[in-house]
Amino acid sequence: MNSSRSSATDDTNAPAGSWDWDCAKTLVALCAARHCAIADAALQREAAESGQPASALLARMEDRYRIMRDAIRQGLAINTRSTSGLSGGDAARLQAYSQTAAPLLGPHLARTMAYGFAVLEINAQFGRIVATPTAGSSGIVPACLLMLEETRGLSEQQAARALFTAAGIGLVIGRRAPFSGAQGGCQAEVGSASAMAAAAIVEAEGGTPQQAADAAAFALMNTLGMVCDPIGGYVEIPCVSRNGMFAVHSFLAATMALAGIRGMVPLDDVVTAMRDIGRRMPRALKETSQAGLATTPTGLLHRPQPIRNPAENIK
Amino acid sequence: MPFSAFDIIGPVMVGPSSSHTAGAARLGLMARRLLGEVPRAAAITLHGSFAATGHGHATDRALLAGLLGLAPDDASLPRSRELAAAAGLAFAFAAEDMGESVHPNTARIQLTSSEAGAADAPDSLTMTGSSLGGGVIEISSIDGYATSFRGDLDTLVCWHEDRRGFLAHITAIVACVEVNIAALRTTRTGRGTHALTVIETDGPLPSAALNLFAHIPWLARLRALPPLP
Numbered sequence: 262m263n264s265s266r267s268s269a270t271d272d273t274n275a276p277a278g279s280w281d282w283d284c285a286k287t288l289v290a291l292c293a294a295r296h297c298a299i300a301d302a303a304l305q306r307e308a309a310e311s312g313q314p315a316s317a318l319l320a321r322m323e324d325r326y327r328i329m330r331d332a333i334r335q336g337l338a339i340n341t342r343s344t345s346g347l348s349g350g351d352a353a354r355l356q357a358y359s360q361t362a363a364p365l366l367g368p369h370l371a372r373t374m375a376y377g378f379a380v381l382e383i384n385a386q387f388g389r390i391v392a393t394p395t396a397g398s399s400g401i402v403p404a405c406l407l408m409l410e411e412t413r414g415l416s417e418q419q420a421a422r423a424l425f426t427a428a429g430i431g432l433v434i435g436r437r438a439p440f441s442g443a444q445g446g447c448q449a450e451v452g453s454a455s456a457m458a459a460a461a462i463v464e465a466e467g468g469t470p471q472q473a474a475d476a477a478a479f480a481l482m483n484t485l486g487m488v489c490d491p492i493g494g495y496v497e498i499p500c501v502s503r504n505g506m507f508a509v510h511s512f513l514a515a516t517m518a519l520a521g522i523r524g525m526v527p528l529d530d531v532v533t534a535m536r537d538i539g540r541r542m543p544r545a546l547k548e549t550s551q552a553g554l555a556t557t558p559t560g561l562l563h564r565p566q567p568i569r570n571p572a573e574n575i576k
Numbered sequence: 577m578p579f580s581a582f583d584i585i586g587p588v589m590v591g592p593s594s595s596h597t598a599g600a601a602r603l604g605l606m607a608r609r610l611l612g613e614v615p616r617a618a619a620i621t622l623h624g625s626f627a628a629t630g631h632g633h634a635t636d637r638a639l640l641a642g643l644l645g646l647a648p649d650d651a652s653l654p655r656s657r658e659l660a661a662a663a664g665l666a667f668a669f670a671a672e673d674m675g676e677s678v679h680p681n682t683a684r685i686q687l688t689s690s691e692a693g694a695a696d697a698p699d700s701l702t703m704t705g706s707s708l709g710g711g712v713i714e715i716s717s718i719d720g721y722a723t724s725f726r727g728d729l730d731t732l733v734c735w736h737e738d739r740r741g742f743l744a745h746i747t748a749i750v751a752c753v754e755v756n757i758a759a760l761r762t763t764r765t766g767r768g769t770h771a772l773t774v775i776e777t778d779g780p781l782p783s784a785a786l787n788l789f790a791h792i793p794w795l796a797r798l799r800a801l802p803p804l805p
Contacts, residue, residue, distance in 0.1 A: 311580065321582065322581070325586060325588065384592045387590050387591050388591055389588065391585060391587075391589075392589055392711055394584050394585075396591050396592055396594040432584060435584060436579075439709055441710070443709070444708075457584075494629030494630075494631065495592070496632070496633065497592075548629060549625050567627075567631060568622065568636040568669045569631075
């Protein structure tokens with residue numbers, strides 16, 4: 262099915278509506294046929310769907326990148342705990358550590374983590390973020406892109422293109438699997454975000470669409486089985502640290518692909534596996550805080566509170 | 577259902593959860609738009625993860641923010657309980673297990689309008705919707721009629737009598753203004769009784785077209801809703 266589809270897209274002047282894909286294989290074939298990156302394919306698809314010019318869409322995406330960067334900057338400045346008391350100030354600690362004389366594995370590791378932490382810390386404090394693809398996973402892609410801006414000179418426009426790469430991979434995942442922790446566990450949130458970021462890094466570094474898809478597969482494969490068991494029902498533990506650590510993970514997956522390692526299991530298969538694992542996961546481990554970390558002795562100190570009616574509110 | 581790149585890289589929202597906060601705000605906003613005015617009272621029933629972990633995710637505040645007309649990225653969302661009190665909106669939350677087959681992030685919102693009996697305003701509205709993840713929502717029921725739409729396109733919601741030719745009237749008007757219909761669904765309580773038709777279009781209808789709808793005798797109420805923020 263995929264080969265017939267890809268041959269149908271050989272004509273680069275094909276009607277706009279044909280800029281679409283339902284799986285990574287089709288996406289990579291489409292990019293090969295049109296000699297373009299995943300970023301271009303995602304941009305052209307959006308232009309075809311929305312009827313808006315590519316320049317306007319890129320500008321809109323640049324705007325989102327700036328919101329992401331603001332969230333990181335605000336998160337790094339946090340020195341108070343969140344309302345729940347479960348998070349706050351750790352992004353700043355990582356940032357400070359990254360600036361010491363000899364941080365482990367160099368300054369980039371701790372700083373990447375700091376950026377991922379920062380977005381989730383500001384998220385926990387009801388700050389403004391861009392859900393990528395969800396709020397609980399909103400730190401990973403921004404952390405990776407800001408690192409690329411600082412270490413590789415990525416411009417805002419290139420960051421916007423990288424976000425279209427991420428969206429292209431997100432579409433591959435979202436067509437067949439959920440993004441929400443409530444439906445698919447944390448693998449659906451953090452796993453998807455990490456896969457999207459890994460592909461974005463690869464293309465920003467000049468890798469091919471196939472390498473980008475492989476990087477996404479590596480990242481997602483390594484998150485399979487991750488449950489959503491937040492303590493107290495708050496998007497804080499383990500979410501904050503997962504965003505920091507899995508931003509680093511995206512760089513690892515991208516590094517593998519850029520080194521020329523080919524994916525044994527293609528992204529499409531990994532997505533299917535993620536969906537199936539999510540379906541088999543009991544509801545207690547899907548954002549209900551009824552198992553896992555949430556019901557450890559420590560977790561039980563912060564039981565989810567029911568939503569109260571105003572009459573019951575105690576001032 | 578095609579996703580937009582801006583659904584995947586987005587929405588821009590106030591934290592902490594796209595499902596529980598941004599999705600909930602959109603559900604509230606949709607309910608308010610369906611009612612057509614500021615509600616006087618809201619009874620909100622939460623199911624599944626909404627009920628279990630909604631407090632920590634500010635689901636209640638997000639739903640109320642939507643009912644007050646706030647967008648998911650409005651910085652005042654966390655203060656919506658206070659804002660609701662100031663606006664004279666009475667509200668109550670309850671939890672209910674709606675069953676395993678119901679999406680885990682589902683809310684049933686029952687609204688009472690501020691001016692019962694006002695022109696074109698219903699006394700009440702009941703909407704059930706789910707937050708599918710990433711801020712994407714799906715409305716599954718309005719006033720007991722099963723439906724399915726996401727509010728991401730321009731949407732016409734028609735409460736009407738189930739009469740022969742009704743859809744021909746509607747689609748003729750839409751065709752005349754050259755707006756493309758993306759999806760259309762009619763649900764009725766029984767043959768020849770009452771029905772609800774939801775039409776999603778690729779773009780807004782001009783007001784001239786909306787005025788023509790008023791001439792369709794079987795149309796009880798119409799809402800023309802722009803895409804949700």
